[in-house]
Each structure stands twice: as structure tokens, then as C-alpha cells.
Amino acid sequence: MQDNRPLNVIRLLRANALSDLDAFVVGMALFGWAKLSVSGRLSEACAMQRIVDGGLSVLQDTLLSATKEQHDGLLSDLAKLQGMDGTVVLTLVALAYELAVAGELDKLSVGDLLRSDRGAPLAIPSRLVSLMVQLGRLAPNDSVYTPWDFYAQLAIAAHAVGAVASIETPIHSSIPRLFQLLAGASSPVHYADPILAPSQIANGSLIKFDVALSFPPVGLRYEREVSYDGRWNRFAESTTSGSILAIRHLLAQAKRRVVVLVPNSLLSNTGAEAALRYDLLKRGMVEAVIAFPKGLLESTAVATALLILDPNGGHHRVRFLEVDGSRFCTPTSKTRWQLCDPGDLAELATSAQEPSDPCVATVPQADVIDNDATLQVNRYVTARKAANLLGPRPSPGRPVTLGQLVRTVRPLPATTRKDVPASAQPTTLYEIGAADLPEHGYISGAERRISIDGGTLASAAPLFLQPLDIVLIVKGSVGKVGIVPTKVPNPGPGGWIAGQSGIVLRVSDPRSVDPRALFLLLRSPMGQLQLRGIVAGSTTPLIQLRELLALPVQLPSSEEQAAAAEALETEGRIQEQIDQLRALQAKAAAHLWSLEHAYGEGDADDEAPARSGSVQVLSS
Known part of the structure; x- marks a missing residue:
């Protein structure tokens, strides 16, 4: 993105009293308006060219016409510009139009824009989107279900490989359609809560898609009564956890594979989470688990993991991959990082061969069940690393636990x-x-x-x-x-x-x-x-x-x-010597230019706080 100009449009909106979220939404509406105008898909009365040529005299009429133009309310968020200073709106229109004419909106990276702007809290990093699509093993014309795809990221990535996506989101927003407009995709968007009132139904049954890709919001909760909903036999656990309900729902709507991003706690928590894991493992539905450290997502500090599930079951081994300090991630700040080589990571997760990579462990399903059905990745990867380090060294005594x-x-x-x-x-x-x-x-x-x-x-x-x-x-x-x-x-x-x-x-x-x-x-x-x-x-x-x-x-x-x-006793003796030397070190220059020297003994505590420092006192 040249000089990050699309993001500058959003920043200018924010500078003119719009909230982070509103600035992002209106900015996307401006980009959509510009794209439709330049491509000739709007009438002359509401196209941006009219404002570029006519200026303030036609601004309000054209803006109102664009807001009400058909396209199923696609540009309705432009109404938030109505009360803004006209010269500012003219600047925004000129910037967006220039981007569209230059073709920069056609090359706009949705992932980069989402990562750079704080008005998109539920965005998925672009490389994680790529990884999820590759793990889905999508083929041309595959049907793909992407619930909670708030920015159409998964749908756009699926479209890029020739698959046909269907978005379902509980948030009524034009954002997923605007992003698709910019990306040249056209997946249908269904506004419904996938858990409470799924919309993808045919003849009274849930539609079965080839693959389901999803990132349900972290911390999603429902009333416990929802888990008792017997329609379509989706739910097995009594729970309020949105993550558990989402996994059950995704399995009910997928034929071949489910790739879902979940909080790391689901891998080891007891209660309903454990019941879910036991059932999935016993039925052979867990194919692989990829664990990420904290800092992958901009919206939360929670550590997350990808579950790769097969609704048909039949898997007798589970592949575990740990992405933590490995070649698959690189830091972007002290608390944030991004994925590297999603293609290689997907290959490790799905390869039929046993990888030699130290961040991977393949464990028999029965062993995972015997281990309290925990899917905590570091448990198995670390055990493999420890076994490799120990080698065949025999234990001098009977094996014991702590x-x-x-x-x-x-x-x-x-x-x-x-x-x-x-x-x-x-x-x-x-x-x-x-x-x-x-x-x-x-x-x-x-x-x-x-x-x-x-x-x-x-x-x-x-x-x-x-x-x-x-x-x-x-x-x-x-x-x-x-x-x-x-x-x-x-x-x-x-x-x-x-x-x-x-x-x-x-x-x-x-x-x-x-x-x-x-x-x-x-x-x-x-x-x-x-x-x-x-x-x-x-x-x-x-x-x-x-x-x-x-x-x-x-x-x-x-x-x-x-x-x-003996080694510990030696450490202790050395530590005592270090402490003694530190005490001597602290005393070596303690008498020079002390507060007692500057103020006189007994006055330092009373006077020092009121003065600016010992150097100033000595020079006065």
C-alpha cells in the first residue's frame, strides 16, 4: 500500500470525531463507493465523479443519493458523513476516488488493512487465514461454510482457490460485502446467529458443506438452555461455552473437514470441555492440533489453537504441532508476533509421513485418551523432546512420579x-x-x-x-x-x-x-x-x-x-561471597557527595525532597 493511503482515509475520519469502529466502517463504505463509481456500476446521480467535478455544490445531493442507492444498503454507512464539515468530506472523497482510479483498491490487502487499524478488533491475521484455508484442503467448487467471518476474510481466501463460500454472521454490517467487493468475491452473507438460529437450512435439515472454517469470538457465551436445543442433534454437552457449542455446530454442518480456532483453555479444561474432547477422540474426529502462543491476535492476549477435525471420524492418531519460538513465527513487537511459512506448517499438520521436526509429535489416540483426553500440545511435543534428549539412558531405579x-x-x-x-x-x-x-x-x-x-x-x-x-x-x-x-x-x-x-x-x-x-x-x-x-x-x-x-x-x-x-552447597558458599562483595561494592563510594554531606547530618530526610538535587545544592 503506497504510503498506507487507505489507512490515512480512516485516520482522517477518526480525527473528525468518529469512533474507531465508525471510522473503519465509513472508510470501507467510501472505498466501496469509489470502486462502484469507477467501475461504472452506479448511476451518474450518485457516482463519486459528480462530487469530484462539481465540488461542494453537489456534495450533499450526491452523498444522499449514494446512501439510498439500491445495492441492498451496501453504502448505507455513508450517512455518517452527513453532519461532517463539507471540506473534510470533499477531501475524503478525493482521496478514495484517487485510490480507485489508481487501482490501489484492487490491490488492497484486507489482512494488512485490518492488522493496521484498531477499528477491526475481530480480524484474523492474513497468514493465519492462509493456513486455515490450506488445512481445509479446498478444491475448486468445494462448498465452504464460514460462520463468524465478520470481514469475509475466510470467504475471500476460499474464493481465491476456486471454492464457493457461504458466510453467516450475527452482526448486521455491510463490512463483509464491502470487503468482497474490493476483493472481487461475491459469497452470500447471511445475517443470523449460527448457534441460536442457523440460516443454512434446506428441507428442515442443516445444509452440509464440504468444509467449515471458523474463528468463533473468544469468550463467546450462551444461556445453558441453548445447549439443550434438540433440533438437528447438534449439542451433547450441558454448557454455556460458545467454543464448545460452535465446534458441535460446525461438525453438524460439514461433510469432510472442520478447521476452527479456539482458546487454548479448551484443550485442557475439565468439565464440559473434557467431555467434548473425550467424545471427539473416541470417535476418531481429532486429526491435528496446532498451538499458538499469546500475541497472535490483535484483539486478545489469549493463547489459541487450531483444531483440525474430521466429522466422519476414523482417525487413530493425533498430530500435535507447537508454534512457539520455532521457525514458524517471528516477533513483530515485545508482545506480538506473526506466522511464517503457513504452507510448510500445513504440510506438517496433514502429511501422512511422520515428520522429524522437533515441534511435532504424533500420538496414538488411545494414549491421548489415557492422558485425561488433554489436547494440550506442549504436553506431547515436550515429552518427545525430553525423550530425544534422554535417549535410551536406563533409570537407576524404579520409575517414579513426583x-x-x-x-x-x-x-x-x-x-x-x-x-x-x-x-x-x-x-x-x-x-x-x-x-x-x-x-x-x-x-x-x-x-x-x-x-x-x-x-x-x-x-x-x-x-x-x-x-x-x-x-x-x-x-x-x-x-x-x-x-x-x-x-x-x-x-x-x-x-x-x-x-x-x-x-x-x-x-x-x-x-x-x-x-x-x-x-x-x-x-x-x-x-x-x-x-x-x-x-x-x-x-x-x-x-x-x-x-x-x-x-x-x-x-x-x-x-x-x-x-x-555438594554442588548446591558450593553454589551457596559462592553466593555468600558474592553478597559480601556486593556489600563492599555498595560502600565503596557511598560516602561521596551523599545527602548527609550536602545538608548536614540529620537534615537530609527533611530537606532533600524539597530541593532539586544534590548537584544543585553543592553548586549553590
């Missing part, structure tokens, strides 16, 4: 963490959080203090940290781990407890495993890789307790445990 080695101590309940009046004689405790866990050595202390009353203190006795307890962060900075030193404050006032984002692992029998060895095992690259494999959550990363306790542990030999304990 839950066989430790018992857990949960943090102090959040409900007890409230302001305690001074009259209640509160007790101060120190809370160990992620920031208190050092990279090496033992935990040295906590920065955060909390106050509790006497009753809470009595019930919190089992929660105080003990020597060689392991603190693991299971929410947020998941996987970060630390170990309590042998000298720790006694339970009670001044004692240490774990923060809300952590959990305490207390070795049940130190004779079976040295806590220091277990800590270093969890902190090691191999341990961190295993922990990443059980991370869930679409917005905030978390590790569920049952997954943590089921984590397989390769029990170190007695020699390895002794070496680990």
Missing part, C-alpha cells in the same frame, strides 16, 4: 490476607514469591511482608516453610523454583510462607531422595523442559496440581544425589 516423592503444602488462603487493625496485634510474616527465588544457591529471604491476626496464625502453623522445602511457582512465572536453606526462621512471627503463585514440595522421605538433588533436577534444563510440558492456561500460564504430582521423575542414583548436594 507425587511419590513429595507431599505438597499450599499457600496461605487469599481470604486470610486482609488488613488487620493495629488493635488486633497483627503478626508479620514474610512471603516467598517468584522474585525471591535466586538463579543459584538457596533462598536468602523475602521482600514482601503480610500481616495476619492471631486466629489465622494458629491455623497457619503447617504452612510455614521448613529447611530444604522446595518452592515451585505454578502460576505466572511457572517453573521457577527455589529451595529453603537449612537455617530458616521458626514458624510464627517473622516466619516464611509461600506466596499465592507458588506451592511447596516437601520430600516425604529424605532417605529415598535428597531434597537438594530433587531441587536441582527440577531446576535443570531437563526438569524445566518437563515442567513446560504440563503448563496450561490460555491467558495466565499455570500448572495444575494433579499434573504436577503425575510428573515422571528419573530418580537419581545415590552417587548423583551426593554430587547434587
Whole structure:
């Protein structure tokens, strides 16, 4: 796009008191008006050429005629220009007309325009659209169902490969038709809620399309009664989740394949989500799952995944692909990124051959079902990476899980963490959080203090940290781990407890495993890789307790445990020396040009805030 001129039209609309959404909608209407005018599809009375030639004298009449022109209300949003300053509207018309005459609207990238403008919150990145279409394996003349295709992106991409799309959207807007006008596509747009009142019906039955492609809005919810709708036998789970209902609906309207973008939470949540996964897996409908990290979509920070489903079932293996820090994504900012090589990614997902790519794992359907039917991609991809790293190394002892080695101590309940009046004689405790866990050595202390009353203190006795307890962060900075030193404050006032984002692992029998060895095992690259494999959550990363306790542990030999304990002690001694050197370093120049020197001892605290700085004082 030359100088991003189409986007400049939308920016000018926004600068003239239109909201982000209205500016986007009116801008698209202007582009549609220009395209129809230049192509000769409008009468002379409402064509843009009339304003370009006649100026202000014909502006209002022509604008009104264009707004009311047939085309089924396609340009009705131009009415929002009626109250705007005439000279501004003339500028907008001139810009849009110039774009159309130059052919720039014919080359307009819908994906680029949507990505660049904040008035299109439900847009799909263009490379993700390309990936979804390729995963659909569309052939010329295939029928394609694209519900919730608010900007006709999927329909336009399907049209480009010769397929025939049908759009269904609950939002009454001319946007999907305008985008198709600019792209030279003409898929029908049906305004209806696909869940509540699907419109694609023939002879009382849902129309079956060859392929369904969809991105239902994240967080979509319905009344629970909707899931009891027995028409067409779509829904099996009692739920309010729009994602679950959308998947069931898509399967009911597709003959060959469904490609649907869902929040990552659907891959691992319990309840109705788990019931859905069990059913899809048992019927062999899950062909592949592609997981994306947070930052793919402009409209949400939620991590998402693509499900590739076969309504006919019969699949006995599931292909898992993880797009996270791999060759398939590249950052565009600190929090955003975009897909790379959608063609290669589609080939990996659908290839009959077993790929050697480290971001891919193919797992027997029965194994996935046995694993609580979780479709969390990192679980299987990480397990494969760990197996490749470990190789055929034999375990020195019987295979164990983390839950066989430790018992857990949960943090102090959040409900007890409230302001305690001074009259209640509160007790101060120190809370160990992620920031208190050092990279090496033992935990040295906590920065955060909390106050509790006497009753809470009595019930919190089992929660105080003990020597060689392991603190693991299971929410947020998941996987970060630390170990309590042998000298720790006694339970009670001044004692240490774990923060809300952590959990305490207390070795049940130190004779079976040295806590220091277990800590270093969890902190090691191999341990961190295993922990990443059980991370869930679409917005905030978390590790569920049952997954943590089921984590397989390769029990170190007695020699390895002794070496680990010695290594940790060495880290601790070195850390003490580093702390001492830092203290000396801090003192080295502390006496030079201090506030006490500038103001006189005892005056600094009172005077310094009122002055501009020690340099100015010394120079005065």
C-alpha cells in the first residue's frame, strides 16, 4: 500500500470525531463507493465523479443519493458523513476516488488493512487465514461454510482457490460485502446467529458443506438452555461455552473437514470441555492440533489453537504441532508476533509421513485418551523432546512420579490476607514469591511482608516453610523454583510462607531422595523442559496440581544425589561471597557527595525532597 493511503482515509475520519469502529466502517463504505463509481456500476446521480467535478455544490445531493442507492444498503454507512464539515468530506472523497482510479483498491490487502487499524478488533491475521484455508484442503467448487467471518476474510481466501463460500454472521454490517467487493468475491452473507438460529437450512435439515472454517469470538457465551436445543442433534454437552457449542455446530454442518480456532483453555479444561474432547477422540474426529502462543491476535492476549477435525471420524492418531519460538513465527513487537511459512506448517499438520521436526509429535489416540483426553500440545511435543534428549539412558531405579516423592503444602488462603487493625496485634510474616527465588544457591529471604491476626496464625502453623522445602511457582512465572536453606526462621512471627503463585514440595522421605538433588533436577534444563510440558492456561500460564504430582521423575542414583548436594552447597558458599562483595561494592563510594554531606547530618530526610538535587545544592 503506497504510503498506507487507505489507512490515512480512516485516520482522517477518526480525527473528525468518529469512533474507531465508525471510522473503519465509513472508510470501507467510501472505498466501496469509489470502486462502484469507477467501475461504472452506479448511476451518474450518485457516482463519486459528480462530487469530484462539481465540488461542494453537489456534495450533499450526491452523498444522499449514494446512501439510498439500491445495492441492498451496501453504502448505507455513508450517512455518517452527513453532519461532517463539507471540506473534510470533499477531501475524503478525493482521496478514495484517487485510490480507485489508481487501482490501489484492487490491490488492497484486507489482512494488512485490518492488522493496521484498531477499528477491526475481530480480524484474523492474513497468514493465519492462509493456513486455515490450506488445512481445509479446498478444491475448486468445494462448498465452504464460514460462520463468524465478520470481514469475509475466510470467504475471500476460499474464493481465491476456486471454492464457493457461504458466510453467516450475527452482526448486521455491510463490512463483509464491502470487503468482497474490493476483493472481487461475491459469497452470500447471511445475517443470523449460527448457534441460536442457523440460516443454512434446506428441507428442515442443516445444509452440509464440504468444509467449515471458523474463528468463533473468544469468550463467546450462551444461556445453558441453548445447549439443550434438540433440533438437528447438534449439542451433547450441558454448557454455556460458545467454543464448545460452535465446534458441535460446525461438525453438524460439514461433510469432510472442520478447521476452527479456539482458546487454548479448551484443550485442557475439565468439565464440559473434557467431555467434548473425550467424545471427539473416541470417535476418531481429532486429526491435528496446532498451538499458538499469546500475541497472535490483535484483539486478545489469549493463547489459541487450531483444531483440525474430521466429522466422519476414523482417525487413530493425533498430530500435535507447537508454534512457539520455532521457525514458524517471528516477533513483530515485545508482545506480538506473526506466522511464517503457513504452507510448510500445513504440510506438517496433514502429511501422512511422520515428520522429524522437533515441534511435532504424533500420538496414538488411545494414549491421548489415557492422558485425561488433554489436547494440550506442549504436553506431547515436550515429552518427545525430553525423550530425544534422554535417549535410551536406563533409570537407576524404579520409575517414579513426583507425587511419590513429595507431599505438597499450599499457600496461605487469599481470604486470610486482609488488613488487620493495629488493635488486633497483627503478626508479620514474610512471603516467598517468584522474585525471591535466586538463579543459584538457596533462598536468602523475602521482600514482601503480610500481616495476619492471631486466629489465622494458629491455623497457619503447617504452612510455614521448613529447611530444604522446595518452592515451585505454578502460576505466572511457572517453573521457577527455589529451595529453603537449612537455617530458616521458626514458624510464627517473622516466619516464611509461600506466596499465592507458588506451592511447596516437601520430600516425604529424605532417605529415598535428597531434597537438594530433587531441587536441582527440577531446576535443570531437563526438569524445566518437563515442567513446560504440563503448563496450561490460555491467558495466565499455570500448572495444575494433579499434573504436577503425575510428573515422571528419573530418580537419581545415590552417587548423583551426593554430587547434587555438594554442588548446591558450593553454589551457596559462592553466593555468600558474592553478597559480601556486593556489600563492599555498595560502600565503596557511598560516602561521596551523599545527602548527609550536602545538608548536614540529620537534615537530609527533611530537606532533600524539597530541593532539586544534590548537584544543585553543592553548586549553590
